[in-house]
Amino acid sequence: MSKAMLVDTSACLACNACTVECKRENGVVVGKDIFWTRIQTHEVGQYPTVRQYPLKRACNHCTEAACLSVCPTGALSRHEEGFVVLNQDKCNGCGYCTQACPFGIPQLDVMDQLSGKAKANKCSFCVERTSKGGQTACAATCPFGAITYGERDDLLSQGKARVAALQAKGKSKANLYGENQMGGLHVLYVLEDTPEAYSLPSQPQMPAGVTLWQRITRPAGEAVIGLAAVGVLAAFATARRNVKIGEEEGVGEHEGD
Amino acid sequence: MKEIRVFSTTQRFVHWLHVVAFLVLMTTGALLYVPAFRGFIEGDGGYLSRLLHRGGAVTFMLLPLLYVAFDPRGMLDSLQRIFRWGKDDLGWLKAAPRYYFFGDDRNMPPQDKFNTGQKLFYDVVVLGMVGFIATGLIMWFGKGSVSPTVFLLSVLVHDLCTIAYGAFFLVHLLLTLAHPLMKGSIDGMLFGWLPEDYLKHHHARYYEELSARKRLVQQRQAAPRPQAGPSLEQA
Numbered sequence: 001m002s003k004a005m006l007v008d009t010s011a012c013l014a015c016n017a018c019t020v021e022c023k024r025e026n027g028v029v030v031g032k033d034i035f036w037t038r039i040q041t042h043e044v045g046q047y048p049t050v051r052q053y054p055l056k057r058a059c060n061h062c063t064e065a066a067c068l069s070v071c072p073t074g075a076l077s078r079h080e081e082g083f084v085v086l087n088q089d090k091c092n093g094c095g096y097c098t099q100a101c102p103f104g105i106p107q108l109d110v111m112d113q114l115s116g117k118a119k120a121n122k123c124s125f126c127v128e129r130t131s132k133g134g135q136t137a138c139a140a141t142c143p144f145g146a147i148t149y150g151e152r153d154d155l156l157s158q159g160k161a162r163v164a165a166l167q168a169k170g171k172s173k174a175n176l177y178g179e180n181q182m183g184g185l186h187v188l189y190v191l192e193d194t195p196e197a198y199s200l201p202s203q204p205q206m207p208a209g210v211t212l213w214q215r216i217t218r219p220a221g222e223a224v225i226g227l228a229a230v231g232v233l234a235a236f237a238t239a240r241r242n243v244k245i246g247e248e249e250g251v252g253e254h255e256g257d
Numbered sequence: 258m259k260e261i262r263v264f265s266t267t268q269r270f271v272h273w274l275h276v277v278a279f280l281v282l283m284t285t286g287a288l289l290y291v292p293a294f295r296g297f298i299e300g301d302g303g304y305l306s307r308l309l310h311r312g313g314a315v316t317f318m319l320l321p322l323l324y325v326a327f328d329p330r331g332m333l334d335s336l337q338r339i340f341r342w343g344k345d346d347l348g349w350l351k352a353a354p355r356y357y358f359f360g361d362d363r364n365m366p367p368q369d370k371f372n373t374g375q376k377l378f379y380d381v382v383v384l385g386m387v388g389f390i391a392t393g394l395i396m397w398f399g400k401g402s403v404s405p406t407v408f409l410l411s412v413l414v415h416d417l418c419t420i421a422y423g424a425f426f427l428v429h430l431l432l433t434l435a436h437p438l439m440k441g442s443i444d445g446m447l448f449g450w451l452p453e454d455y456l457k458h459h460h461a462r463y464y465e466e467l468s469a470r471k472r473l474v475q476q477r478q479a480a481p482r483p484q485a486g487p488s489l490e491q492a
Contacts, residue, residue, distance in 0.1 A: 072289040072290075072295075072298060073295060073298050073299045073300075073303055074295055074299070075299070089299075089300050090299040090300055091300065091303075092298055092299060092300060092302070092303020092304060092306075092307060093303070093304070093307070094289075094303070094307065095400050096412070098400070098401075099400065099405040099408040099409055100405070100409065104405070108400070108401070113398070114311075115304070115307075115308050115311070116304070116307045116308065116311065116397075117304055207405065207406065207409055208406075208409075209405075209406065209408075209409025209410055209412065209413055210409060212413055213409070213412065213413055213416065217413060217416045217417065217420075218290070218416075220420065221290075221416060221419070221420040221423075224420050224421075224424050225420060225423050225424050225427065227424075228423075228424035228425070228427045228428055229427050231428075232427055232428050232431040232432070233431065234358070235357045235358050235431075235436070236431055236435045236436055238358040238359065239357060239358060239359070239360060239436055239437055239438060240437055242358070242359045242360050243359075243360035243437045243438055
């Protein structure tokens with residue numbers, strides 16, 4: 001079993017109460033354009049039928065998480081309940097996660113460009129609250145009940161029921177996002193329109209750079225360097241036995257000269 | 258035994274500064290890939306290792322500038338030699354295993370100042386430097402302004418350069434320090450001079466080039482000057 005959040009965008013009024021509560025709860029840096037969650041709005045359609053879709057933009061806690069593959073410090077880790085936790089104390093600010101995420105979610109709080117002092121920022125599923133059996137701060141604070149925290153399986157069926165209800169009301173494009181993307185997200189979204197209308201990729205991919213790095217470069221690097229080391233040691237050992245005169249008569253004076 | 262000047266002071270200084278920069282860069286870079294060393298790169302330790310990596314990087318970028326500023330001729334000469342490839346190089350590659358493992362030099366073609374293996378390494382070094390510096394600058398200053406694809410590709414190229422550099426470095430290190438046939442060769446890089454005999458055996462084509470140049474100079478000096486022409490004052 002794993003935990004998840006269900007975000008019902010059809011119930012969201014874009015009030016940003018979650019944005020504010022998240023910053024307060026997690027002590028997220030203030031005065032900078034850095035958020036662990038925030039509401040983004042997307043305008044679709046032409047006047048006079050313009051609609052504005054709100055989207056709670058935050059880490060989706062992928063099952064196949066690109067950020068986890070590239071994090072060299074272990075600051076990012078998988079919680080036993082399935083979500084991806086960021087431990088800022090371990091983060092050294094390399095920023096690889098900000099470049100690998102197919103949703104472009106982690107943000108780097110750069111304190112010094114020259115020395116590279118920085119910290120990654122992203123939602124950690126309010127790990128201290130949820131580990132104690134509580135719910136996430138954003139879910140607790142949403143005045144419209146648009147964010148639900150719970151078991152992922154339960155939320156999947158809840159989300160599907162909500163989509164069916166929306167479709168019955170004539171919103172034929174309504175869909176549930178996150179069931180299968182990136183191996184299954186731990187944040188599920190009830191959308192009234194296509195994912196693209198919310199600037200969500202309908203088929204997010206693990207970036208090719210990350211895949212190449214993990215599957216090819218790393219093992220290839222180990223193999224090549226290992227081979228070089230072994231080869232050279234073998235040459236050294238064999239040559240020591242075979243080249244005898246060189247050691248006594250000095251440089252270059254060996255067999256066959 | 259007669260000694261022949263092979264490396265200028267600048268060349269040797271740049272070489273050893275390169276060694277220092279390389280060791281700092283390689284160590285702080287490799288820490289990222291060895292899970293056992295995670296403790297060194299977490300949090301504040303991570304800042305330190307990243308800062309050291311940047312210090313190493315600045316030193317590394319200074320190397321070609323120092324080289325071209327203080328010994329442009331030596332630099333040009335070496336660059337020309339390491340990128341000059343011929344069919345003797347193929348012969349060297351074929352004969353090398355028997356030579357390096359068993360000391361059998363019967364089929365070794367005469368070599369220039371840098372032999373085929375050295376040329377391979379130095380080509381990797383020069384191209385690797387270009388790759389390291391270009392991708393390193395992108396990773397240092399380009400995060401957020403270049404696309405994530407370009408960034409991740411830079412990491413990849415940086416890694417590939419490390420693999421090539423690292424593998425050749427191991428070969429280079431062990432040949433200089435441990436191989437019985439290369440005994441004494443490190444003096445060339447330490448003091449700038451190598452015994453005439455060493456050059457005769459290991460770099461016959463280069464030795465021939467030096468001898469021919471010397472003969473020419475001697476002839477010019479012995480004979481009455483025929484007419485004004487380009488003078489060859491340096492042996």
